[in-house]
Amino acid sequence: MEKQSIKLGLMGFGTVGTGVVRIIQAHQDDLQKQTGLGIEIAKILVQDAEKSRHISSMNSLLTTDPAELLDNPDIEVIVEVIGGIHPAKEYILAALERGKHVVTANKDLMALHGAEILNKAQEKGCDVFYEASVAGGIPILRALVEGFSSDRITKMMGIVNGTTNYILSKMSQEGADYSDVLKEAQALGYAEANPTSDVEGFDAARKMAILATLGFRVPMKLEDVDVKGISSVSKEDIAYGKQLGYEIKLLGLARRDGEAIEVSVQPTMVPKSHPLASVNGVFNAVYVHGEAVGETMFYGPGAGELPTATAVVSDLVTVVKNRKLGVNGRGMVAPYKEKILKDDSEKLSKYFLRIVVTDKRGVLAQITQLLADKNISLEQVIQQPYNNGEAEIIMVTHLSAKSDMDGVIAYMEQMDIVSKIESCYRVEGGDK
């Protein structure tokens, strides 16, 4: 190894941490040629130094004491792949306080405390990069910050959670039930034992908050994101969607009209002709619409040891290059625009609505009249027999305000002729 090298402290030695070590070891020569500096792993913070590891050559570097990384002045960069808020946040802030650069894959932390961390970095002249926090192996944050630096982004849509995309893809391909596919995904390791964060959309919401902050340059917060998960998506919904030309995806939406912004994560009917509709399995994709560039999409693995580690090490390369050039701390532009959130009357979408009604003469007329009274016009309507003298009505609306749609549903819940509101989904399209 060259004498000239930069020392890094790795926090966390699980899946992603192991991948980071593997890539640094395998590509030492290439990295050296690109950056002019070797990258040396100086210390690895673990919870249990005695646990057996995939890479035993690193055993001498393991420590359970964060001070061995944070208080070592030779360590210039901290790579944080522990995950979760605490103690990752405290470690990262302590590292920045001591002038160390940070690369992290921590979406929870960046979604919740990104502003605090970026401000501390700016104050200390340090780099903080977090490409791996959104859509694993897809270099989407760089694209937003640099590739589209001259454009104004109006809309981002993301399939940014592999677990839910795997489940919905399987349900669609096999006509299977949610609960069966979830069990299968858990058995395969694609879903966790407690799947709430994934299936209820919280994980995707964190990533959308990060994307919206970077893409719109406003300080989005996690609580600004409307979230609905996939646990109530039925195979019937998927089948009806297909019949009408849609695939159901858990879609993150970040949309700007003028200066007003909305961000949501919800199961969405995506037209089959849309490039997002054919993103299947654990793959992720982020669709970006810019005023000048028009439609673009970035597709790739959303997770996994090596894809995620690739994003971490690419960030590390940027830190090392910056260090060599003496320009650390200038990478990420802090959000500088005022955050103006749409209210529900400004959130316009098409909707898919499926209800069960008493099968009596005039029911369809009553329902459609109600919608018309609430400013909602229909693009498609199907009525068909259900069971026990009931009928099922499936409707796709034209662009409608979320507030109007919520009003209609609240009203329908009180109507005698409506026995069940089976489902209501946003339908992608019609807004461009």
Add this chain to the structure above:
Amino acid sequence: MEKQSIKLGLMGFGTVGTGVVRIIQAHQDDLQKQTGLGIEIAKILVQDAEKSRHISSMNSLLTTDPAELLDNPDIEVIVEVIGGIHPAKEYILAALERGKHVVTANKDLMALHGAEILNKAQEKGCDVFYEASVAGGIPILRALVEGFSSDRITKMMGIVNGTTNYILSKMSQEGADYSDVLKEAQALGYAEANPTSDVEGFDAARKMAILATLGFRVPMKLEDVDVKGISSVSKEDIAYGKQLGYEIKLLGLARRDGEAIEVSVQPTMVPKSHPLASVNGVFNAVYVHGEAVGETMFYGPGAGELPTATAVVSDLVTVVKNRKLGVNGRGMVAPYKEKILKDDSEKLSKYFLRIVVTDKRGVLAQITQLLADKNISLEQVIQQPYNNGEAEIIMVTHLSAKSDMDGVIAYMEQMDIVSKIESCYRVEGGDK
């Protein structure tokens, strides 16, 4: 406008040049906030200063004399959107000689003389960026240079020519003939009056040479690229392809096995399940496979005034940021690996072959025996009646060497029982 600004000289005021001016004018504030410097267009080089322009406010800046840009010491950046080799090359070299940074959209120039230009830039400590030269609005060069800096790219496949993709998509969607669709594309302005550069694959070959140079870090030359265009693709080929589960795309392929590389552009049968198969119309897409990251794909507009201009201005933002930080001339890593090209016996692909034979007993046996003798095994075979006592044989092979396939075709051309070799295409797949 701020007093602190950077002056640029624009060379060329056609479609892309107009887009560049529009974006700089519209986004002046955003650009200023990102870079800390205003961007001022100081001079525009045109062929005819009297011609009427879309943007008349720029009339006072027009000149037909390149020296007014090149010899003006206040102009720090040249944006070249003239296109073609001469005089663009001389202007760019002269600009670099005088210490000016360069942003160009010129794929012809970068494919043919990229090394010379990058070396001159390195010598003079200047930036040269050319994101717009490949796949217009898709920030693919940044992704290769930065996003995957820690990975080893093994395969890139690109739909990088919008004209041919439009033609093939239309032929596929409408079952139309090549010549009819070409005429329509010409009428719509998607194809030029002389379409040779597009339809014979030369334009795509230039882009693949640029991608392979960056992705594999070896100095690829245009003549290293095997090129075959789409003018002989028939609607029958497309129909047979569909029947077997493929779409025909003009696909650029850059593939590395160990250290040996192959780069080609040719009509290729792409499995319908592959994300590239559903890239239609004038859209472009580049698929990148990295050892660590796995499969990724970047999709977007390949051309057009504003998409291309977005890429140019994003490069310009990078130049201005670098200028502010005092780190120009370090952006692009010059190719540092030795170029080792595969010979045809090392180029392994599946092939689709369609031939017309005399319809006699034993003909199929003769053909399949010939293939077996030449080391080619078959995955699929269809024989069906043609006309006048002839039969048509359609075959898809397993992975086979290009040299073996070329040998088989040369041999078949001499066989009495083979009356016509209708078509032979590479089939994507089977190599990973």
